[in-house]
Amino acid sequence: MSSRPLPLDPSIAPPGTRDFRDAGGIPADRWHADQNGETLVPTHCCFCGVQCGMYLRVDRAGKVFGVEPRNHDINRMRLCPKGINAYQQVNHPDRLTAPLMRRSRDEPFREVSWEEALDFTAAEVRRIQGAHGNDAFGLLGGASLFSEKTYLVGKFARVALKTRHVDYNGRLCMVSAAGANKLAFGIDRAGNPFSDILLTDCLLIAGSNVGECFPVMTQYLWGARDRGATLIVIDPRETAIARTADIHVALKPGTDAAFFNAVLHVVIEENLVDEEFVAAHTTGWDEVRAAVADCTPETAGDICGVPASQVVQVARAFAGAGRAMAWHARGIEHHSQGVENCLTVINLCAATGNLGRPGAGYGTITGQGNGQGGREHGQKSDLLPGGRSISNPEHRRQICEIWGIEETELPPAGTSMMEMVWQMQRHEIRGLIGICNNPFVSLPNYTTVKSGYDALEFHAQFDFFLSETAANAHVVLPVTTWAEDEGVMANAEARVVKHNKAQEPPAGVRTDTWVMCQLAQRLGAGAKFAYQGSRDVFEELRLASAGTVNDYYGITYERLEETGGIAWPCPSTDHPGTPRLFEDGRTAHPDGKIHMQVVEWHPPMDPYDEDHPMSLTTGRTVAHFLSGNQTRRLGALVEQTPRPWVEVHPSHGFRNGDPVRVVTRRGSEVFPALVTAAIRPDTVFIPYHWPVPTAANALTIDALDPRSKIPEYKVCACRIEAAERVDEVPAPPVAPGHVAYPAAQVSRTDPLPPTAPQGRGTAERS
Amino acid sequence: MMGRTIFIDPGRCIGCQACVSACRECDSHRGKSMIHLDYPDEGHSVASLPTVCMHCEDPVAPCAEVCPADAILVTADGVVQQADTTRCIGCANCVNACPFGVPKIDLQAKLQMKCNLCYDRTSYGLAPMCATVCPTGALFYGTVDELRAERPGVQVADSFTFGDVVVSTGVAMVVPADKVQWPVPGGLPIVEVNGRAVDQADSDRGGGRRAGGMDGTR
Ligand code: SF4
Ligand code: SF4
Numbered sequence: 001m002s003s004r005p006l007p008l009d010p011s012i013a014p015p016g017t018r019d020f021r022d023a024g025g026i027p028a029d030r031w032h033a034d035q036n037g038e039t040l041v042p043t044h045c046c047f048c049g050v051q052c053g054m055y056l057r058v059d060r061a062g063k064v065f066g067v068e069p070r071n072h073d074i075n076r077m078r079l080c081p082k083g084i085n086a087y088q089q090v091n092h093p094d095r096l097t098a099p100l101m102r103r104s105r106d107e108p109f110r111e112v113s114w115e116e117a118l119d120f121t122a123a124e125v126r127r128i129q130g131a132h133g134n135d136a137f138g139l140l141g142g143a144s145l146f147s148e149k150t151y152l153v154g155k156f157a158r159v160a161l162k163t164r165h166v167d168y169n170g171r172l173c174m175v176s177a178a179g180a181n182k183l184a185f186g187i188d189r190a191g192n193p194f195s196d197i198l199l200t201d202c203l204l205i206a207g208s209n210v211g212e213c214f215p216v217m218t219q220y221l222w223g224a225r226d227r228g229a230t231l232i233v234i235d236p237r238e239t240a241i242a243r244t245a246d247i248h249v250a251l252k253p254g255t256d257a258a259f260f261n262a263v264l265h266v267v268i269e270e271n272l273v274d275e276e277f278v279a280a281h282t283t284g285w286d287e288v289r290a291a292v293a294d295c296t297p298e299t300a301g302d303i304c305g306v307p308a309s310q311v312v313q314v315a316r317a318f319a320g321a322g323r324a325m326a327w328h329a330r331g332i333e334h335h336s337q338g339v340e341n342c343l344t345v346i347n348l349c350a351a352t353g354n355l356g357r358p359g360a361g362y363g364t365i366t367g368q369g370n371g372q373g374g375r376e377h378g379q380k381s382d383l384l385p386g387g388r389s390i391s392n393p394e395h396r397r398q399i400c401e402i403w404g405i406e407e408t409e410l411p412p413a414g415t416s417m418m419e420m421v422w423q424m425q426r427h428e429i430r431g432l433i434g435i436c437n438n439p440f441v442s443l444p445n446y447t448t449v450k451s452g453y454d455a456l457e458f459h460a461q462f463d464f465f466l467s468e469t470a471a472n473a474h475v476v477l478p479v480t481t482w483a484e485d486e487g488v489m490a491n492a493e494a495r496v497v498k499h500n501k502a503q504e505p506p507a508g509v510r511t512d513t514w515v516m517c518q519l520a521q522r523l524g525a526g527a528k529f530a531y532q533g534s535r536d537v538f539e540e541l542r543l544a545s546a547g548t549v550n551d552y553y554g555i556t557y558e559r560l561e562e563t564g565g566i567a568w569p570c571p572s573t574d575h576p577g578t579p580r581l582f583e584d585g586r587t588a589h590p591d592g593k594i595h596m597q598v599v600e601w602h603p604p605m606d607p608y609d610e611d612h613p614m615s616l617t618t619g620r621t622v623a624h625f626l627s628g629n630q631t632r633r634l635g636a637l638v639e640q641t642p643r644p645w646v647e648v649h650p651s652h653g654f655r656n657g658d659p660v661r662v663v664t665r666r667g668s669e670v671f672p673a674l675v676t677a678a679i680r681p682d683t684v685f686i687p688y689h690w691p692v693p694t695a696a697n698a699l700t701i702d703a704l705d706p707r708s709k710i711p712e713y714k715v716c717a718c719r720i721e722a723a724e725r726v727d728e729v730p731a732p733p734v735a736p737g738h739v740a741y742p743a744a745q746v747s748r749t750d751p752l753p754p755t756a757p758q759g760r761g762t763a764e765r766s
Numbered sequence: 767m768m769g770r771t772i773f774i775d776p777g778r779c780i781g782c783q784a785c786v787s788a789c790r791e792c793d794s795h796r797g798k799s800m801i802h803l804d805y806p807d808e809g810h811s812v813a814s815l816p817t818v819c820m821h822c823e824d825p826v827a828p829c830a831e832v833c834p835a836d837a838i839l840v841t842a843d844g845v846v847q848q849a850d851t852t853r854c855i856g857c858a859n860c861v862n863a864c865p866f867g868v869p870k871i872d873l874q875a876k877l878q879m880k881c882n883l884c885y886d887r888t889s890y891g892l893a894p895m896c897a898t899v900c901p902t903g904a905l906f907y908g909t910v911d912e913l914r915a916e917r918p919g920v921q922v923a924d925s926f927t928f929g930d931v932v933v934s935t936g937v938a939m940v941v942p943a944d945k946v947q948w949p950v951p952g953g954l955p956i957v958e959v960n961g962r963a964v965d966q967a968d969s970d971r972g973g974g975r976r977a978g979g980m981d982g983t984r
Binding site: 014015016017018020066067069075077078079080081083084085211212215216217218219222223226238239240241243244622623636637640650656675676677678 | 917
């Protein structure tokens, strides 16, 4: 066990980095915000699941114009480039400021009044449902919405649209981890707060490129390392954190379960099991022990393409540490075996007694800002508010009582986001409203997605920019950014934080809450949607979650403003919240036990053959967020990473910038090569933030995990070949009546020559 | 002497360019970043390395020394300022003189621009924007004692060799104790860290005479 003192107190800013607000003593002639008539609005970043605290700078005219770091104990003033540039989208010239409408996709959009857009949308809902039944209309929400809005999406679908078909884009994010956590612990969230990372002796990061996807979390990783903790990174690529890890296991994509089963095998062989903990706190151990008996390091080494000795090393480092933690993200979750991959990690934590203690436990790092909170209150097809199951009669009764409807009126569970697209292809779903999502870029197998959406008779999309998906719609409804409304999000630690309103929305823009309430009124459910704003919805959400596993009852806006965040469950207004789970040794299952699960590794769904011998894997870059609808319009971020690339190992003979065609069974596209020894020779990597013709998701497979229904983004079979020239990245679509972002602002220094290799090589140039 | 300074720790840098974006947001060069991010071993490693102005002390900042217009001022607390726009003639002497490749010339305005340690912030007790936001602490602002409180046993260097010339800097570089044979910016080997001789076996490029010793009293 490490003996060094704790170096980082996450509640104290690093030396010298005082919060602008607390600095004081700045004379009146300086640029001090208050002196210039500016105000600083405390809020959080709109992007990833870290939810860094920040101030938005607001000028005398009430407009957001800048950002200041904020000493919130999640991020201690740190921000990544996305967070720093986020404010630029608030008053961006591409903002949609009037509803757009057309009666058929052959017509151009025209700007219309809210009345006309809402009346047309409601009429289309009634027409489609009248002819084909309520379930012929679907709703897809998003995990970047505030929790109030995600609650409303679930209620709007079931009470106003009366359809079973509601799901959300968190389905593409961390539902595998959610499924595994629910199976093993009966509760769906990370077990420990970020600050526990500083206390651990061994930190295992599986399938998470923390440096690019959650940069601000690295301070916790490095803090642990400063104390002497062993850092283990499991990733096919040598990422920035893998570069400095004590053990980097560069396994073949899609082999994680085989690896972790073998690690558990070694833990058992070497008598490193915490027998006392297993006996007291788990069920299913005998079955799991028997199932990994054959999973030797040698077998796993062959499957994973790594030395067997690494399996042994990892087992000894993890099980031999006094306190060990495992954190994972999409790298092990985006698989047809995503839930099972997570379960193998949980089995390892449970067998070694690493749960429920400071510095010992597990966590999944949510991708989207509200990836955690976004599914807790009924936006997911099988869930009701408070994480209740829509198939459980008692849970149904409780929610119907709160919503004031008959139980017979509450639809059953629907299908997942990808399955809904297949239903669109089959005309089972004929109308769709999308809120805060961009499936044309974010779903796998673009051709299928496009044909599904093209088959819709009616498609409406809420957004603040004209995304690739919105450009396909009949009606586009311009809604607010995160800076123009208030609401809560739950970050990767399940800490609920409050976002504050920094400016009034532009004229013509409405909140998603207002739009849903207006539509509900037109659909005859107005009385059940009589909300004045987020606060009203949050009060109902608190009640609707009371007494459940996801209890928010004790959380109020006032408490969040005072404390800077409260982790659920928080059952009463004097309860401090629950940053760390299982401290009393009990899980949320009725028996209080960890239910360990047997996992048998199976190969990825897209088979390798002579034509497709290599693995394609995909992921994020630090400068862009998800489908890029927001970040691909922000000058500094565009300049940092203007276009995607394909990472290939030097053994393939390409030079940096060479056009490389990547071919899968779904299609082929040409990217500039980024030649690097930091990737396995049998694997290529493409970042996924761009639309066709440089969309990684035109190549990925739409195979789903049978339990979580998450797509297998992280592995499919491919081949690479030399090509003539790279495919061009199209500019983001711009709505009629709006100017494109001026070229001068898109690139504040010289743009890169079109043939230059992209990615990590695109440093600031003078 | 500066009470506080920036420490650069390349071992932590993840190449995220938050520092570059933050520098653009700071009020002294609004819209322009004064940070260089280099990828020294591209193709083999994802390693990255930020360069801010090193605020050279001895000999007096080479950029200031060569400026024919006396436009680059060094403040009493050791901060090498951006060229005074009323004096700068845009001749780029400073660009050529700087051993770390820091000053830039705005060709249109014919003016020099460089990092001035966020003088508007640091002179009032705040940290520079880059070091404030750097998510990993690769850029750290504080005293050497504060750095060591967070990172026990860390070694730092504030002198760099360029041929026969030794430049002492106001900004310091973290040099991991077990990896001191690696060169620091300037491209030349360190032969001594904190008074301790460093094995030269790995470095045949020669020329280095000494590397710095920060004793925490700066
Ligand atoms: S994207 Fe994530 S890491 Fe970056 S500033 Fe926003 S919340 Fe923090
Ligand atoms: S912000 Fe920090 S980690 Fe990111 S590139 Fe700059 S120095 Fe490196």
